Amino acid sequence: MSKIAIIGAGISGLFMANLFKKNPNYQITIFDKNKTINIEEGYGIQLSVNSVKLLNKIEFNRFQNNKKYHPGKINFYSNNISNKICHLNISDFNNEYCKYTTLKRSELINFLKKDLGEKIKTDHDISKIDQKNQLIRLTFANNQTYECDYLIISDGVFSKSKNLISNTKIQPRYNNTLAIRGMISNSSNVDYKNISLFLGSDFHHVIYPVSSEKDLNFIAIMKYNLSKEEQTNYKLFSDDNFIKKILEKVPKEISEFIGEIKELKIFPVFVSDDFFKTNNNNIHLIGDAFFAFPPSFAQGASQSIESAYELFKSIENNTERDFFKKRVNKTKMVNYRSKFNQFVFHLSNPASKYLRNIFLKRLVKNKKFLESYLGKIYKN
Numbered sequence: 001m002s003k004i005a006i007i008g009a010g011i012s013g014l015f016m017a018n019l020f021k022k023n024p025n026y027q028i029t030i031f032d033k034n035k036t037i038n039i040e041e042g043y044g045i046q047l048s049v050n051s052v053k054l055l056n057k058i059e060f061n062r063f064q065n066n067k068k069y070h071p072g073k074i075n076f077y078s079n080n081i082s083n084k085i086c087h088l089n090i091s092d093f094n095n096e097y098c099k100y101t102t103l104k105r106s107e108l109i110n111f112l113k114k115d116l117g118e119k120i121k122t123d124h125d126i127s128k129i130d131q132k133n134q135l136i137r138l139t140f141a142n143n144q145t146y147e148c149d150y151l152i153i154s155d156g157v158f159s160k161s162k163n164l165i166s167n168t169k170i171q172p173r174y175n176n177t178l179a180i181r182g183m184i185s186n187s188s189n190v191d192y193k194n195i196s197l198f199l200g201s202d203f204h205h206v207i208y209p210v211s212s213e214k215d216l217n218f219i220a221i222m223k224y225n226l227s228k229e230e231q232t233n234y235k236l237f238s239d240d241n242f243i244k245k246i247l248e249k250v251p252k253e254i255s256e257f258i259g260e261i262k263e264l265k266i267f268p269v270f271v272s273d274d275f276f277k278t279n280n281n282n283i284h285l286i287g288d289a290f291f292a293f294p295p296s297f298a299q300g301a302s303q304s305i306e307s308a309y310e311l312f313k314s315i316e317n318n319t320e321r322d323f324f325k326k327r328v329n330k331t332k333m334v335n336y337r338s339k340f341n342q343f344v345f346h347l348s349n350p351a352s353k354y355l356r357n358i359f360l361k362r363l364v365k366n367k368k369f370l371e372s373y374l375g376k377i378y379k380n
């Protein structure tokens with residue numbers, strides 16, 4: 001029996017553990033630095049059909065229906081709800097079993113961890129990774145050690161494990177944007193059935209339902225320069241004066257209903273610039289540790305799930321060598337679209353915006369374009 005250690009109990013690590021759990025040839029243990037698994041009550045997540053199909057392999061289809069939602073359309077607006085540009089039928093990519101899904105992140109995490117029990121070891125902050133012959137030895141900040149045959153690194157965008165095994169320090173890059181997120185309920189003027197995407201200047205925001213009970217998720221991405229010190233000063237983002245300074249910069253249409261947003265949180269968005277290939281065929285990266293995208297294509301979680309599934313299959317079939325190359329190809333496609341979306345969503349010149357809106361109206365109806373831009377990503 002092979003022993004598999006997974007570092008990080010986020011979406012990718014937990015999904016990976018669920019896949020291996022079914023195979024008696026592997027013994028899995030998942031380590032997380034936090035004292036409890038962070039479920040951040042409330043906030044939403046969008047899952048496209050590519051990840052829903054894979055989640056169904058661990059019976060996500062049986063997961064309570066009132067806890068998830070299937071929006072039919074993405075409505076594009078210019079600034080506010082009275083200026084609709086066009087809509088995209090996101091449900092065109094659905095089939096009977098796999099539907100574009102939105103839900104609370106906490107519900108997804110609860111679903112993923114519910115059958116893992118003792119396999120999850122919390123309060124285990126990785127501090128050392130030694131590789132000797134075929135054996136991998138892990139040491140944690142609490143002085144505990146663990147030996148395994150395979151190591152799967154899924155400790156997120158700031159991956160400490162990646163730095164422990166590489167000779168050079170690998171840091172993600174600040175994406176020059178802040179994310180403002182929270183929950184809305186009982187708001188007039190909001191579409192409870194679909195995803196609403198509002199395009200502003202250097203700013204876009206998305207509102208979508210996260211259950212069939214009229215809970216709505218709010219997420220805005222705002223261009224914002226931060227100094228090097230500010231980027232690493234996490235305390236700044238809980239400082240009321242700093243938050244006030246940021247909120248003064250949000251467009252008028254948003255500032256009018258900012259008071260209605262509950263559990264409002266602001267944080268800097270970090271992305272990856274490059275890939276890191278390990279020189280040990282038994283050590284692999286998945287999820288944001290493999291590569292973190294700008295959030296404008298809502299593919300981070302879906303790609304985390306996809307990367308976990310591809311690696312699981314490669315290990316089962318002894319084809320681990322192919323995993324990295326295949327994953328890089330798909331990641332590049334998603335990263336290009338994520339960056340392009342952000343550029344187009346944030347245009348500020350009136351003439352460019354006017355042209356963008358004309359193109360957008362045509363493209364959302366162009367089947368060939370949609371198949372290539374979205375369909376290629378939603379296939380796995």
Ligand SMILES: Cc1cc2nc3c(=O)[nH]c(=O)nc-3n(C[C@H](O)[C@H](O)[C@H](O)COP(=O)(O)OP(=O)(O)OC[C@H]3O[C@@H](n4cnc5c(N)ncnc54)[C@H](O)[C@@H]3O)c2cc1C
Nearest residue numbers: 008010011012033046126155156179287288299300301302
């Ligand atoms: C603003 C924003 C909105 C987003 N919206 C969407 C969306 O709508 N749809 C979508 O698909 N994606 C979205 N994403 C992306 C998505 O959230 C991430 O891609 C996804 O959560 C990554 O999962 P992960 O498991 O790789 O990492 P994480 O969720 O970051 O999990 C990493 C885990 O590792 C643990 N860990 C960290 N360091 C250590 C250590 N030293 N030792 C042990 N454990 C450690 C952490 O505690 C954590 O539990 C969004 C991202 C942002 C920034």
